[in-house]
Amino acid sequence: MNLEEIAELTGVSRSTVSRVINNDPNVNESTRERVWAIVRQVNFHPNAAARGLAAGRTRVLGLVIPMGVSALFTDPYFPILIQGVSSACNANDQSVMLWLAEPEYERRTIRQIMHSGLIDGAIVASMLMDDPVVQALAEGDLPFILVGRHPTNTRVSYVDTDNLDGARKMVAHLLRLGRSRVATITGPQNMIAGADRLAGYSAALHDRGLAVDLELIVEGDFTEAGGYSVMQRLLPRRPDAVFVASDIMAVGALRAIRDAGLRVPEEIALAGFDDMPFAERSEPPLTTVRQPTVRMGSTAVEMLIDLIEHPDSAPHRIILPTELVVRKSCGSDLQ
Amino acid sequence: MNLEEIAELTGVSRSTVSRVINNDPNVNESTRERVWAIVRQVNFHPNAAARGLAAGRTRVLGLVIPMGVSALFTDPYFPILIQGVSSACNANDQSVMLWLAEPEYERRTIRQIMHSGLIDGAIVASMLMDDPVVQALAEGDLPFILVGRHPTNTRVSYVDTDNLDGARKMVAHLLRLGRSRVATITGPQNMIAGADRLAGYSAALHDRGLAVDLELIVEGDFTEAGGYSVMQRLLPRRPDAVFVASDIMAVGALRAIRDAGLRVPEEIALAGFDDMPFAERSEPPLTTVRQPTVRMGSTAVEMLIDLIEHPDSAPHRIILPTELVVRKSCGSDLQ
């Protein structure tokens, strides 16, 4: 079934049917209705390939997730992001092409995808500071949006969580509760989120006129096992609070604290970041920072569509706010 | 850049370039090399839409995940499946179109996707016994493969885990350890996996000549909270072992047992299903059944490609084996 056949059935031309399908205003109202009736009746859907070829636009967006980092696939961040992207695409009549970029494929395939005209643009959820995928994309002319800000390239558009502010609010909260030796377990410092959350930690200390004690800063790797071992290193330095840069590491840290015979929050206040589903079920429930992951996904889609339609507009940067989620693990209700 | 331009640069015709690109054997070896050289040099990639239109095949596969059930998105099953599908597609030079089917969109969009020629076939990871998406697909003529068997329709191809056998092996294991009141927390009985795992439980009892005690069977919902509350209902019936149909429910059940002042595995042996990452980190580590999720994904891709290329072949059914993972929670090393 194609336009021509619908035209035949309706008694109009292919062009008119096309106009109706595409909501072109220059169609007589009665003609429009007649065409729609037939279209629905025979359950006609225009061929996507032909459309893409003729219009030069496929209405398909690529979602690129570099898999190098994604031991992370064991935490729900990416699934939730995917969900946000997917539902925004549905709402905007776009389709999602998923590309889990395995390291070996990266450069080769990125070129292929970029040049094949399969997608109109891409959303890239990279976490690394200088990801080769981002590099490759920046050299090409396919519109793309980063999820997670880019620290250096000023010509890219991105959406990100306000990691710095979230961390800052959390550490300020711990200080306000009277903790004086607030340590932090950071994320990997080659990841933007890791760096920003550490910057927020430092900023909160500065806000209070406190100096940063390097002994109280240790780098984790966003895994539970990492959180455990790094916490063990931290314990002899006697922190009375620890801001952990991710909930999953916080769970590991919690175990380490327990195994050392210390109590949370009485002896050590513990705070995480992400507000993962398991955070509120931990023992004690974990104080953490909530980030709007679904909204990041949908915002990225909207930004990308905008960029596709206005390729020459200036880069957009959107930073979404975070929210402090206070639970028992930092003992606020005990103060 | 298109075929014609490459042809010009190489001094051959569009057709010959096309043959080279598509590895047609009827090309002179030296011509082939000359063309490839230029193709690589100018970084040419054939236009996907044009290809799709002309060849009637897009080399894009749809991955359909009905979102109704996917509170499940909080567990890593789907992400891992997606990963399996994605990497198999990469390996087979296909792209993945992801479609998280939200309930309202289901029927409307399925038609659209089916008829638009966007994808050559679909992999459907539905869990429900009679999912409307599956229904719609079955009525159309788009090739598709189910991940998770279909209980009634004999004309569909699928790949599944041997849920029945896995459950049976696990319950047999518990019985072998001397447990005499083996209960089960089942999954929802409108999900095939839930039903099959219960069937495996029953089969194991029958294998031993034991009768099924309905008092020891309770239905859960594949969530942790569900596992907790349902376990509380089960406790007064004094089971000495519980086979829980998913790890996430098992974690909930474990808490319930603890909260009741009982010990695992001494007083109650506990076993799960899925071998989720957190299973080995729980306290005590959880005995469970491992299923080959990644392989399911890649198998589905291969089956689908086969089905696309041989649309008239008989339906294939592949059931992949499970593996018992014995850890401390059922106390095998205490016996």
Place this chain on the structure above:
DNA sequence: TATATTTATGGGAGCGCTCCCAGAAAGTAG
């Protein structure tokens, strides 16, 4: 040497759309 066969190549047609231009029909103004 003539004929059949194989190998390699070129070009036309067509996939199903969109976009543009031309022009008919209808409406408005002078």
Place this chain on the structure above:
DNA sequence: CTACTTTCTGGGAGCGCTCCCATAAATATA
């Protein structure tokens, strides 16, 4: 009633490929 505008419609061209048929060249067969 004519001239001009506006509204609506039709058809040609073309997007960049694949597929098929024709044909030239090279090789094998009689």
